Amino acid sequence: MKITLVTFASLKEFLPADTEITIEQQATISELRRELVQRIPAIANILKSSRFAVMEALVDDETVLHEHEIVYIIPPSSGG
Numbered sequence: 066m067k068i069t070l071v072t073f074a075s076l077k078e079f080l081p082a083d084t085e086i087t088i089e090q091q092a093t094i095s096e097l098r099r100e101l102v103q104r105i106p107a108i109a110n111i112l113k114s115s116r117f118a119v120m121e122a123l124v125d126d127e128t129v130l131h132e133h134e135i136v137y138i139i140p141p142s143s144g145g
Contacts, residue, residue: 066090066132068097074140076115079108088130094119095126097136115140 070084088100094117102109117124118137130136 066092066130068130068133069135071135071137072140073138074142075111076108076138076140079105080138092130093126094124094128094130094136097130098126111140112138 066089067085067087070080070086072080072082072084088097092100097117098112102112116139117126117128118139119128119130119134121135121137
């Protein structure tokens, strides 16, 4: 199934802001996280502490993804 990833901050170095990827059917956020680390090992540390949102609502690792959803990956940030 295809989903769109929207990335921010440091993740944009590895994934363009709106990246469409294909993953297995019935994948969870946790499985998506593992898949992304397999594809791009350099983002492992960033993804460990990133939050995920689906359709603009924060979700947990057990959330099941569906075809054509938009997944926002929100890395940790610092500053004022």
